Amino acid sequence: MEKKILINALDSDENRIAAIQDNKLEQFHIETTAKEVTQGNIYKGIVTRVEPSLQAVFVDYGAPKNGFLQKNEIHTDYFQDVEAGAKALFHLIKKGQELIVQVTKDPISQKGAMLTTFISLPGRLSVLMPGNSTKGVSRKISDEDERKRLVNIIKKMDIPSGFGMIVRTAGKDSTKTLLTADLKYLMRVWKNIDKEAIKNTAPSLLYKEQTLAVRSLRDYFTSDVNEILIDSPEIFKEVQTFMSIIAPKQKKIVKLFKGDKPIFSKYQLEDQIASIYKKEVPLKSGGFLVIEQTEALVSIDVNSGKSTKKKNIEETAFHTNFEACEEVARQLRLRDMGGLIVVDFIDMKDRRHKAEITKTLKKELKSDKAKTKIGGITPFGLLEMSRQRIRHSITFGSYEICRHCKGRGQTPSVETQGLAFLRQLNLKTIKPEVKEATGIVPSDVAGYLLNKKREELSEIESKRSIAITIEGDPKMISGENKIIIITPN
Numbered sequence: 001m002e003k004k005i006l007i008n009a010l011d012s013d014e015n016r017i018a019a020i021q022d023n024k025l026e027q028f029h030i031e032t033t034a035k036e037v038t039q040g041n042i043y044k045g046i047v048t049r050v051e052p053s054l055q056a057v058f059v060d061y062g063a064p065k066n067g068f069l070q071k072n073e074i075h076t077d078y079f080q081d082v083e084a085g086a087k088a089l090f091h092l093i094k095k096g097q098e099l100i101v102q103v104t105k106d107p108i109s110q111k112g113a114m115l116t117t118f119i120s121l122p123g124r125l126s127v128l129m130p131g132n133s134t135k136g137v138s139r140k141i142s143d144e145d146e147r148k149r150l151v152n153i154i155k156k157m158d159i160p161s162g163f164g165m166i167v168r169t170a171g172k173d174s175t176k177t178l179l180t181a182d183l184k185y186l187m188r189v190w191k192n193i194d195k196e197a198i199k200n201t202a203p204s205l206l207y208k209e210q211t212l213a214v215r216s217l218r219d220y221f222t223s224d225v226n227e228i229l230i231d232s233p234e235i236f237k238e239v240q241t242f243m244s245i246i247a248p249k250q251k252k253i254v255k256l257f258k259g260d261k262p263i264f265s266k267y268q269l270e271d272q273i274a275s276i277y278k279k280e281v282p283l284k285s286g287g288f289l290v291i292e293q294t295e296a297l298v299s300i301d302v303n304s305g306k307s308t309k310k311k312n313i314e315e316t317a318f319h320t321n322f323e324a325c326e327e328v329a330r331q332l333r334l335r336d337m338g339g340l341i342v343v344d345f346i347d348m349k350d351r352r353h354k355a356e357i358t359k360t361l362k363k364e365l366k367s368d369k370a371k372t373k374i375g376g377i378t379p380f381g382l383l384e385m386s387r388q389r390i391r392h393s394i395t396f397g398s399y400e401i402c403r404h405c406k407g408r409g410q411t412p413s414v415e416t417q418g419l420a421f422l423r424q425l426n427l428k429t430i431k432p433e434v435k436e437a438t439g440i441v442p443s444d445v446a447g448y449l450l451n452k453k454r455e456e457l458s459e460i461e462s463k464r465s466i467a468i469t470i471e472g473d474p475k476m477i478s479g480e481n482k483i484i485i486i487t488p489n
Contacts (some may be wrong), residue, residue, distance in 0.1 A: 002227045002313065007213050007239070008263050009232035017216040018269055023271040027220055028334050031212040038063070038103045040209035042193055043121060046202040047097045052089045058112075062203035065112035069101060073116040076129055098202045099195075105389065121186050124189055124218055124246035125171035125179055128186035132164035139371075147237030153179060160187070169369070170222060185245065213237075214242050219369060221247070229257045276334050281433040284328060286321040291331060297340040300328055304346055317346040318353045322360060329364035338389030347381045358383065404478050411478040418440070418448045420482050422456055428483050429464050434484035438469045445481070 001022060003229045010014040031037060036481045045061035058066040069087055078099055080093040093297055105114035117248055121128040137150045150167050154174045159165055165479035171179065189207070196206040209215060213235050217228070228243075230236040231248045255262045264270050273282065281289040286306030292299045302324045304316055324474075328343060343361075354377045361383070365372045370388040405411045411418070430435050441449070449457065449470050461468050476482075 001224075003222075004267075005217070005221065005225055006257075006263055006267060006269070007216075007228070007230040007232070007235060009198075009213060009230065009235040012170075012264075015212045017212060018264065018267075019216075020267060020275070022266055022271070025269060025334065026274060026330065027216075029212060029216055029336075037212075039120075039319055040103065040215075041108050041205065042100065042102045042207035044197050044200055044202045044204045044206055044366065045099050045101045045115070047093060047095055047099065050090045050093055050095055055089060055272075057089070057093050059099060059115055060203050061101055061103075061113075061115070062205060063107065063113060065107055065111040067103070067115040068111075069099070069115040069117070073104075073118065074099075075117040077131060078117060080252060097165070099436075100197055100206065106259070106343035121189055122218065123182040123186045124168075124221075125174050126186070127166045128183065128190060129164035129166070130190055131162060133162075134166065135159065137167045138169045138171070140366075140369075141172050143168070146172060150174070156442070157183065163187075165427055170219075173467065182246075191424075210242075211238065213239055217242060218246070223247075223250070225250075226253065228254045230254070231263045232252055233258045239366065251322065257397040267287045276331075281327060281331060283320065283323050285323055287319055287323065289327060289331065290326060292334070293337065297342055298337045300341065300343045302343065302345050314353070317348050318350070318357070321345045321348065321353075323355050325360040325364050328361065329368065332365075332369055332387055333370075335421060338387045339386050343383045343385070343389055345381050345383060347378060348377075357433075361385075362486075371419060414444050414448045417445045417479060417481070418453060421445065421449065422453060424462075424481070425468070425483060426460060428485060429460060429466055429468075433487045434464065434466055434485055435488060436467045436470060438484040438486075440471045440473050440476070440482040440484070442476045442478060442480065443472035443474045446470050 003021050004020045006020065007371070008018075014030065017027070017029045018025060043061035045059040045067065047057050048060045048066055049058040051057065053412070055071040057069050057071075059069050060066050074093065077095070080097075081096060099117055100119065101115040101117055102119050103113045104116050104252060110486045118132065120129050121130075129346075135154050137147050137154075141147055141150070146361065150171065153174075154165060154167065157165075157180060158177065162219065165183065167174070171182075180359060193207045196204075210218070213230070221228075228239065230239060233256060236254070240251060240254050243254050255264075259266050264273070279290055279292065281291065283289070283305075286302045287302065290301040290303065291299075305321045324343075324345070331337075332341070345357060348357070358374065358376055362374055365374070368387075372385060372387045374385040375383065402409075418441075423437060424435065425439060428434075438448075443486045457468055460466070
C-alpha cells in the first residue's frame, strides 16, 4: 500500500494538496488568495456590542465584519463584577473591553466569523490550550492500553501551570521525548503571541495560521506516508524546514517534483478532483450517489442504477448500500462537508442488513479527522449523521453563486420573465404624466413579447395613451430588465 502527499503550489494564487493511496484520491484541500482562510488565527479584539438577548458579544478584531462571541466561549478570566455575584452578560463583559480571540469559523455570506477566547494551538502531536487545565488524549485513539500509556506520559511531563494539553491522533505511539519537544515548540509560539498582545493595540493580528501546505502536513501526515512531492521550490524549502522540526528522520521523503507533466496530471488526479464538484458519484457495481448540499443539511441519495447482479431485490439493495458506505465516507472527507447529513439508503427489509450497513459506515468514518455522530437507519431508510465542520466545504473559494439562477440551479422561463415584465410595465406607466416607456430585456424575452404579447402591449399603449418600445439586450442575464419612463418637461 503506497501513500503519497502531493502539493501543487506553482501558482501563487492557488495551492492544492492531495493525499493519495495507491493512486486513489483520499484527501484534497484547496486554498486561493481570493478567499482568505482566517480559521485558527488569533487576534486582539475589542468588544463593540453586548447583546444579552443573544447571550453573546460582537468583537472588532480587524475584519470588515465584527466577529460573534457567545457567552459560553468567553473565559471566566475576562468576567467582571464576579465578586458581586453578577450573572447578566452586560455586567460580566463591558463594551470597549479587550479580549484575545481565535477564529473558529470563517465568515460566510452576511455572517461574521465565530470566535472563542479558549485558545488552542495545534502542533504535530498535541494541542496546547492556554488558560485551560485539561490534560488528556484524543478520543480517536480507541486502544485502551495506548490511552493509558499516553496519560501516564502526560502526568510525568513538565506542563506549565495554567496550560492544558491534548495528545492528537497523530500522537499515537509517541514517546515522552517527542511529546516534550512538541510541547516546547508550542510554548515558544504562545510566548510570542503573548508578547504581541502586550505590544499591540486592538484590533490587531497576533498569530496567523500556517500555510495550507504546512497545515495539511501537520494535520494529515502519518508515519506510513511513503513520499511527499512538491512542485514549488519555495514551498519545498518551507516543508523541509517544518519536517525537520516535527519528523526529522522522515525529512528525506520530502522531494521536489521535476517531471515534464504537471504533478497532478502525472498521477491522473485531475479527473478525480473534477468529480468532487459533481452531484453524481458512480459506484463500481453500477449504482451511484447523488449529493446535494443545502442551507439546512447535506442529502446523499443511494441509487442501485445498473447494479442487478444479485439474486433478489434485498440482496441488490444490501450490496449497493454496502459499497456506498466507503464512497460516502470518502466523499465527505474530499468535499469537507459538515453539519447535518442525511443518507437515503436503498430500502432494506432485513434488520441484520440495516445493522450491518450502520456498522460498516461507522468503520469507514473512523479514519476521518472530523468528529462524526451516526444514528441508526429509520423505517424510511434514512440514516442521520452529523460531521464536524473543520473548514469550509471544497466549493468555498472555487465557486461563486450563479448570477443567473442565484444559487437555485434554475432560471425563470422566457414566458415567466415576459409576464413579470408586463406586470412591472403596467405598474410603472400608471401615472398620467407618462408619455413614453422603453423596456430593455434579454433578447429571447424581447422576441417573446413582440411575437406573443403584442396584443397586451398594444392594450397598455391604448389604455395609457403612451408609446411603448421593446429592446432586446444580448448582454442582459435571465431575470433582469429595465424600464425607462419619459415624461414631458
